[in-house]
Amino acid sequence: xxxxxxxxxxxxxxxxxxxxxxxxxxxxxxxxxxxxxxxxxxxxxxxxxxxxxxxxxxxxxxxxxxxxxxxxxxxxxxxxxxxxxxxxxxxxxxxxxxxxxxxxxxxxxxxxxxxxxxxxxxxxxxxxxxxxxxxxxxxxxxxxxxxxxxxxxxxxxxxxxxxxxxxxxxxxxxxxxxxxxxxxxxxxxxxxxxxxxxxxxxxxxxxxxxxxxxxxxxxxxxxxxxxxxxxxxxxxxxxxxxxxxxxxxxxxxxxxxxxxxxxxxxxxxxxxxxxxxxxxxxxxxxxxxxxxxxxxxxxxxxxxxxxxxxxxxxxxxxxxxxxxxxxxxxxxxxx
Amino acid sequence: xxxxxxxxxxxxxxxxxxxxxxxxxxxxxxxxxxxxxxxxxxxxxxxxxxxxxxxxxxxxxxxxxxxxxxxxxxxxxxxxxxxxxxxxxxxxxxxxxxxxxxxxxxxxxxxxxxxxxxxxxxxxxxxxxxxxxxxxxxxxxxxxxxxxxxxxxxxxxxxxxxxxxxxxxxxxxxxxxxxxxxxxxxxxxxxxxxxxxxxxxxxxxxxxxxxxxxxxxxxxxxxxxxxxxxxxxxxxxxxxxxxxxxxxxxxxxxxxxxxxxxxxxxxxxxxxxxxxxxxxxxxxxxxxxxxxxxxxxxxxxxxxxxxxxxxxxxxxxxxxxxxxxxxxxxxxxxx
Numbered sequence: 319x320x321x322x323x324x325x326x327x328x329x330x331x332x333x334x335x336x337x338x339x340x341x342x343x344x345x346x347x348x349x350x351x352x353x354x355x356x357x358x359x360x361x362x363x364x365x366x367x368x369x370x371x372x373x374x375x376x377x378x379x380x381x382x383x384x385x386x387x388x389x390x391x392x393x394x395x396x397x398x399x400x401x402x403x404x405x406x407x408x409x410x411x412x413x414x415x416x417x418x419x420x421x422x423x424x425x426x427x428x429x430x431x432x433x434x435x436x437x438x439x440x441x442x443x444x445x446x447x448x449x450x451x452x453x454x455x456x457x458x459x460x461x462x463x464x465x466x467x468x469x470x471x472x473x474x475x476x477x478x479x480x481x482x483x484x485x486x487x488x489x490x491x492x493x494x495x496x497x498x499x500x501x502x503x504x505x506x507x508x509x510x511x512x513x514x515x516x517x518x519x520x521x522x523x524x525x526x527x528x529x530x531x532x533x534x535x536x537x538x539x540x541x542x543x544x545x546x547x548x549x550x551x552x553x554x555x556x557x558x559x560x561x562x563x564x565x566x567x568x569x570x571x572x573x574x575x576x577x578x579x580x581x582x583x584x585x586x587x588x589x590x591x592x593x594x595x596x597x598x599x600x601x602x603x604x605x606x607x608x609x610x611x612x613x614x615x616x617x618x619x620x621x622x623x624x625x626x627x628x629x630x631x632x633x634x635x636x637x638x639x640x641x642x643x644x645x646x647x648x649x650x651x652x653x
Numbered sequence: 654x655x656x657x658x659x660x661x662x663x664x665x666x667x668x669x670x671x672x673x674x675x676x677x678x679x680x681x682x683x684x685x686x687x688x689x690x691x692x693x694x695x696x697x698x699x700x701x702x703x704x705x706x707x708x709x710x711x712x713x714x715x716x717x718x719x720x721x722x723x724x725x726x727x728x729x730x731x732x733x734x735x736x737x738x739x740x741x742x743x744x745x746x747x748x749x750x751x752x753x754x755x756x757x758x759x760x761x762x763x764x765x766x767x768x769x770x771x772x773x774x775x776x777x778x779x780x781x782x783x784x785x786x787x788x789x790x791x792x793x794x795x796x797x798x799x800x801x802x803x804x805x806x807x808x809x810x811x812x813x814x815x816x817x818x819x820x821x822x823x824x825x826x827x828x829x830x831x832x833x834x835x836x837x838x839x840x841x842x843x844x845x846x847x848x849x850x851x852x853x854x855x856x857x858x859x860x861x862x863x864x865x866x867x868x869x870x871x872x873x874x875x876x877x878x879x880x881x882x883x884x885x886x887x888x889x890x891x892x893x894x895x896x897x898x899x900x901x902x903x904x905x906x907x908x909x910x911x912x913x914x915x916x917x918x919x920x921x922x923x924x925x926x927x928x929x930x931x932x933x934x935x936x937x938x939x940x941x942x943x944x945x946x947x948x949x950x951x952x953x954x955x956x957x958x959x960x961x962x963x964x965x966x967x968x969x970x971x972x973x974x975x976x977x978x979x980x981x982x983x984x985x986x987x988x
Contacts, residue, residue: 342810403768407761426742429764430810433738433771437806440775440799444792453788457779460795464775471772475677475765 322373322383323366326394327352329387333438345431346438349402349419362416365651369394371531371644372506375524378637381514388445389459389509395439396467397502400474402432407478408561415552439463443509451513459509466505473498480564484572484587491569495536496529503532523631530624535648537617540565542652544604550653556597562587566616567609568600575607617649657708657718658701661729662687664722668773680766681773684737684754697751700986704729706866706979707841710859713972716849723780724794724844730774731802732837735809737767742813743896750887774798778844786848794844801840808833815899819907819922826904830871831864838867858966865959870983872952875900877987879939885988891932897922901951902944903935910942952984 330350337343347353351363369390376386404410405418406425412418420428443463446456476494480486507528511521542551543558544567558565564572571583583603586596604610624645628638665685672678682688686698704725711721739745740753741760747753755763778798781791811829815821842863846856877886878893879902893900899907906918918938921931939945959980963973 337807339807339811339814341814342807399768403764407764425760426813427810429738429742429767430806430813432764433734433767434803434806434810436768436771437799437803441796441803444796444799447792453792457782457788457791457795460792461776461779464772464779468769468772468776471765471769472672472674472677475762475769476674478761478765479674479676 322370322390323363325384325387326366326369326373326390327363329391330394333391333442341427342430342434345419345423345427346434348422349398349431349435351414355417355422362414364394364398364414366394367535367644367648368397368502368506371503371528371641372510374637374641374644375507375510375528376514377510378633378641379511379514379516379520379524380634381510381516383510383637385446385449385451386510386513388442388449389463389513390506392439392443392459392463393502393506393509395435395442396463396470396505399432399435399439400470400502402428402435404474406432407474408557410553410557412552412554436467439467446513449513455512455515459512462505462508462512466501466508469497469501470499473501477563481562483564484584486564486569487573488569491564491566492533494564495533499536499539500529500532503535504529507531520631523627527624527627530620530627531645531648534617534620534624534645537566537613537620538649538651540567541610541613541617544601545610547652552653556601559597559600560592562592566613567604567607570609570612571604571607574612579603579607621645621649657705657725658698660719660722661701661704661708661725662698664726665729668726668777676762677765677769680754680758680762681769683757684733684766684770686749690752690757697749699733699749701729702870702979702983703732703837703841706838706863706976707845709972709976709979710842710845710863711849712845713968713976714846714849714851714855714859715969716845716851718845718972720781720784720786721845721848723777723784724798724848725841727774727778727798728837728841728844730770730777731798731805731840734767734770734774735805735837737763737770739809741767742809743892745888745892747887747889771802774802781848784848790847790850794847797840797843797847801836801843804832804836805834808836812898816897818899819919821899821904822908823904826899826901827868829899830868834871834874835864835867838863838870842866855966858962862959862962865955865962866980866983869952869955869959869980872901872948872955873984873986875902876945876948876952879936880945882987887988891936894932894935895927897927901948902939902942905944905947906939906942909947914938914942956980956984 334343334346344357348355354360372390372393373383373386377383402419405413406420406428410418411421419431443460444456446459473494477498504525508521508525511524543565546555548555583600586600625642628641669678669681679692683690689695707725707728708718708721712718737754740748741755741763745753746756754766778795779791781794808829812833839860843856843860846859878900881890883890918935921935960977963976
C-alpha cells in the first residue's frame with residue numbers, strides 16, 4: 319500500500335518545506351515523520367493509506383493518477399490534522415512509538431499545528447487547478463473535502479461524547495465510525511474519481527466503496543486497540559478501554575452479552591475512575607464474550623460490501639485489482 | 654459597523670442550522686451568539702467587523718455586496734474558529750461576558766467546535782460559485798482564504814512563543830500581529846474586491862489596506878487588554894499581562910524605557926509565577942512609561958497609512974466613505 323508514499327511525500331514537502339516561522343513548521347514536519355524533535359531528518363511517515371486509495375481510484379476510473387496528487391495530499395493532510403488534535407483530546411502521549419506533538423510542544427502549540435495542517439489541506443486541494451483539472455471539478459473537490467472533514471469532526475465529537483455513555487448500541491456506533499473514519503476514505507476515492515473525470519454516478523459509488531472500507535478499517539483499528547501488539551501498533555493496549563471509548567468490542571459486550579458478564583462490565587464502567595485491574599478485567603471479559611470474532615466478522619462484511627460494489631463498476635482492471643488488494647490489507651494489518 | 658450583521662447571521666444560519674449531531678452544533682450556535690448554553694435563543698453575536706469590511710469593499714470596488722456574502726461569512730467563520738481555539742490556548746474562561754466554549758463543554762469538544770467552524774468557512778467560500786462569481790475567482794478566493802488562515806495560525810504560534818521571551822522588539826511584534834490580525838482583515842478586503850471583479854492590482858492594494866487596518870485593530874486590542882473597562886470589554890484586565898503576552902504596551906516598556914523602570918519590569922517577568930501584586934505593578938509601570946500614548950500613536954499611524962492608500966484608489970465614493978468611517982471606528986471602539 320505504501321507504494322506512492324515517496325511521491326506523496328515529495329509533493330507534501332513542496333507545500334511545507336520553506337515555510338516560516340520555524341516554531342510552527344517544525345511541529346508539522348515532525349508530525350509528518352520527516353524530522354525528529356530537534357529537526358534532524360528521519361523517515362517516520364505514516365502508511366499513506368488514504369492517499370494511495372485516492373491515486374489508485376483515479377487510475378481505476380480512467381484518469382492519470384499523478385493529476386490527483388494534490389487531492390491525495392489534501393486527504394493525507396486532513397487525516398494528519400485529525401491525528402494531531404485527537405492526541406490532545408485523548409491525552410495520548412505517543413503515536414507510532416514517538417512522543418505526540420502536544421507532549422513535546424504543549425497543547426496550545428499542538429492545536430496550532432493541527433490548524434495549520436488543515437489550512438494546508440485546503441490549499442493543496444485547490445492546486446488541482448494547476449494540474450489541468452477543469453475548474454468546476456476543482457471547486458467540487460474543495461467542497462467535498464470540506465464536507466467530509468466536517469463529517470469527520472462530527473464523528474470525533476460523537477466518539478468523545480460516547481465516553482460518558484453506556485447506552486451506545488450498534489447503530490449509534492456505526493453512525494459514529496461512518497463519520498469519524500468512513501467520511502475521509504469516502505473523500506479519498508470520491509476525489510480520485512472526480513479528477514479522472516468519471517460521471518457523477520461513478521464518483522458517488524466509488525465514494526461509497528471508500529466509506530465501507532473506512533468503516534472496516536476503523537473496526538480493525540478497534541480490534542488492534544484491545545488485542546494488538548503494542549510493539550507493533552505503537553499505542554499502549556487498554557488506553558481506549560481506560561478512557562471508556564465505545565469501541566466495537568465494548569459495544570458488543572455491553573449490548574450482546576447477557577447475565578453476569580454484562581452486569582460485571584456495567585458495574586466497572588459505573589466507577590468514577592478505572593484502575594489497571596479494571597482495565598485488565600474488561601479486556602479479559604471482552605475475550606470471553608466472543609467480541610473478537612464478532613468484530614472480525616463485521617469488518618469482513620463491510621469489506622465484502624465494498625468489493626461487491628467495486629465488481630459492478632466499469633474500471634480499469636489493473637488498478638481495480640490493486641484497489642482490491644489494498645482493501646484486503648486494511649483488515650490484515652497489525653498496525 | 655454592525656449594519657450587515659443581520660444579513661450575515663441569516664446567511665450563516667442557512668449553513669449551520671439543521672446540522673447533526675447536536676453535540677457539535679450546539680457549541681457552534683452558542684459560540685456564534687445565537688443560543689445560550691441550554692440551547693435557548695439569545696442575541697449575543699460579535700461585531701461582525703471583518704465581514705462588514707468584506708461587503709463594503711465589494712461595493713466600493715464596483716460590485717454587488719450581496720454577491721460577496723459567502724466570502725464575508727467565510728471570513729467571519731475563520732475569525733470565530735480562531736476565537737474558540739484561542740480561548741483554549743490562553744485558558745481564557747470568558748468571552749464577551751459569557752463562558753468560553755471550553756469552559757462549558759471541555760477542551761476536547763471545544764477543539765472539535767473550532768475545527769468544525771474552520772471546515773464550515775471553507776465550505777462557505779466555495780458557495781461564491783452559487784452567486785454567479787466566475788469559477789477562476791472562486792478558486793482564487795478559496796486559495797486566499799486558506800493562505801490567510803495559515804498566516805493567522807503562524808501569527809498565533811508566534812504570539813504564544815513570545816510568552817516565554819523577553820527579547821521581543823517592535824519588528825518581531827509587528828511581524829506577529831500582521832499575521833495574527835492583519836492577515837484576516839487583508840483577506841476580508843481582498844475577497845470583497847475579488848468578487849467585485851476588480852483587477853489584480855486593485856485587489857492586492859485593497860488587501861494591503863485591510864492588513865494595515867488589522868494591525869491598527871490589534872494595537873487597539875492590546876491597549877484595551879491593559880487599560881480597557883472590563884465591564885465593556887468582557888475580558889478581565891491584566892489577564893494578558895499575567896500570561897506574559899508581549900502586547901505592544903509591554904514591548905514598548907521592555908525596549909524603549911531605560912533605567913530602574915525597565916530593570917523592574919525585567920525582574921518581575923523573570924519570576925516563575927506572577928502574583929496579583931506583580932500584575933498590578935506592571936500595569937502601573939506601563940502607565941508611567943508613556944506606553945499608552947505610544948500605542949495610540951502607532952495605531953493611528955497604521956490607520957492613516959490605510960486611509961492614504963484608500964484615497965489613491967478608484968472606488969465608489971459612498972461605500973469608500975463608509976470604509977473610512979469603519980476604519981475610524983476600529984480605533985475608537987471600547988470593546
